[in-house]
Amino acid sequence: MTVRELLRGLPVFAGDLPAFDPSAAPDDPIALFTAWFEEAVAAGVSEPHAMAVATADEAGAPSARVVILKDLTPEGWWFATTTTSRKGRELAADPQAALLFHWREQGRQVRVGGVAELATPGLCAADFRSRPPASRAAGLHGRQSDPLADPAEMDRAFDESRARVEADPSLVPDDWGLYVVRPVEVEFWQGSPDRRHVRLRYRREESRGTWERGLLWP
Numbered sequence: 069m070t071v072r073e074l075l076r077g078l079p080v081f082a083g084d085l086p087a088f089d090p091s092a093a094p095d096d097p098i099a100l101f102t103a104w105f106e107e108a109v110a111a112g113v114s115e116p117h118a119m120a121v122a123t124a125d126e127a128g129a130p131s132a133r134v135v136i137l138k139d140l141t142p143e144g145w146w147f148a149t150t151t152t153s154r155k156g157r158e159l160a161a162d163p164q165a166a167l168l169f170h171w172r173e174q175g176r177q178v179r180v181g182g183v184a185e186l187a188t189p190g191l192c193a194a195d196f197r198s199r200p201p202a203s204r205a206a207g208l209h210g211r212q213s214d215p216l217a218d219p220a221e222m223d224r225a226f227d228e229s230r231a232r233v234e235a236d237p238s239l240v241p242d243d244w245g246l247y248v249v250r251p252v253e254v255e256f257w258q259g260s261p262d263r264r265h266v267r268l269r270y271r272r273e274e275s276r277g278t279w280e281r282g283l284l285w286p
C-alpha cells in the first residue's frame with residue numbers, strides 16, 4: 069500500500085463529537101477555553117495540555133514545537149522553557165507568538181495569537197523549583213537547541229546536573245523562562261462529521277478592553 073493509499077484510508081472527525089453552540093458562548097475566550105479544557109480532560113483526551121507554540125525568526129520564517137501548558141490565568145496561557153533556546157531567542161527579538169491545541173478525540177482545535185512576555189525572575193525561579201528533580205537536572209545544563217556533537221556529552225552533563233540538584237535543590241539556572249502569552253485573538257473550532265464545522269473567533273478590542281467575536285466560514 070502506498071502512503072497516499074494509507075492516508076486516504078484514515079478517518080477524520082470520526083466518532084461521537086461534542087456539540088458546540090457558539091450563540092451560548094461566554095464573552096471571554098478564556099472562560100470558553102477553560103470549559104473546553106475541562107471537557108477535554110473529562111473526555112479522556114490524551115495530553116490535552118500539550119500545545120504547539122509558533123515563533124518567527126528575524127526573516128519572518130516560522131517554526132513550531134510542542135510545549136506543556138503550565139497555567140491559564142486572566143493574563144493568558146503560560147509555558148516554561150529556556151530563554152536561550154531557539155524559541156526563547158526568537159521571542160526575545162519578536163514576542164509575537166501563536167499557540168495551537170488539537171483535541172482530536174473531540175474534533176476540536178483552539179488557536180491563540182498574542183504576545184509572549186517573560187515572567188518576573190521570582191516567578192521563573194518558582195516554576196523551576198516546582199519541577200521534579202529529573203526535569204530540574206535536564207534544565208540545568210542550559211544547552212537546549214544547541215548542536216549535540218556526541219550523545220556521551222549529554223550523559224555526562226546529566227550526571228553532573230543531577231549531582232548539582234542533589235547538592236542544592238534550590239538551584240535555578242539563569243536561562244529558565246516562564247512565559248505568558250497574552251491573547252489578541254482566540255479561535256475555537258468544532259469539527260463535525262458532515263463537515264459543517266463551527267468556527268468562533270474572538271478578537272481583542274484594545275481601546276475598550278473587551279472582546280468582539282464572530283463566526284468564520286469553515
Ligand SMILES: Cc1cc2nc3c(=O)[nH]c(=O)nc-3n(C[C@H](O)[C@H](O)[C@H](O)COP(=O)(O)O)c2cc1C
Binds near residue numbers: 118134153
Ligand atoms: C509532549 C511534549 C511536551 C514538551 N514540553 C516542553 C516544555 O514544556 N518546554 C520545553 O522547553 N520543551 C518542551 N518540549 C520539547 C519542545 O518541543 C522542543 O523540542 C524544545 O523546547 C526545543 O525547541 P526550540 O529548539 O524550538 O526552542 C516538549 C515536547 C513534547 C513532544
